[in-house]
Amino acid sequence: MTYTETGASTFVAQCLDGLQGTALEVGSLRNTSDAARLSDGWTTLTMAEWAKATDSAVITVDIRNREAQLARVLGADLMRRVTHRVGDAWAIVAGLDRLPVFAYLDGPNDADWHLLVAKRLHGTKRIAFDDANEHDLGPKAATAVPWLEANGYRRTIFDGRHICLEYNP
Ligand SMILES: C[S@@+](CC[C@H](N)C(=O)[O-])C[C@H]1O[C@@H](n2cnc3c(N)ncnc32)[C@H](O)[C@@H]1O
Helix, strand or coil: CCCCCCHHHHHHHHHHCCCCCEEEEECCCCCCCCCCCCCCCCHHHHHHHHHHHHCCEEEEEECCCCHHHHHHHHHHHHHCCEEEEECCHHHHHHCCCCCCCEEEECCCCCHHHHHHHHHHCCCCCEEEEECCCCCCCHHHHCCHHHHHHCCCEEEEEECCCEEEEEECC
16 A cells, blocks of 8 residues: 555554544545645545555545545545545534444544544544644543543554554453
């Protein structure tokens, strides 16, 4: 598999290693310009490549409509594996009829919002957060990670900027 090389994309590839099924991303690839190239994680592309390689699927959710950008970056081949949902991810996650095998939570800088999303995703094999490290869980994971750890999850992968927990009750 080849993945676009950013810290986030390498991390998400590690989180997906060995999994097959449906992965969920909260916060879709934003901008395809050269200027934004290094600030975006390009995790949607990483997840789409994983889905193609493993006969899996991706649901990516964003409150803004990024369909045109996603189509331009991913292309028709990878887009076939990706369902793009537009709206508040909390409402969309609450309406899922089954849990994903992996969730990458890279939405708003709102810890309580991410806690609500994480609670709804309880039982998902791996859940990962952006902007978190072992010492500072950051603006997204601050309350969700302690709650997950009290409810069957343990930290498995962290690279100083992201953290992944695995369900191992
Ligand atoms: C950092 S970007 C995602 C980057 C992407 N994961 C990547 O690596 O390229 C965060 C995204 O979260 C979206 N967002 C903010 N609040 C949201 C919400 N309540 N529900 C869904 N998406 C939201 C923003 O529109 C923004 O595109």
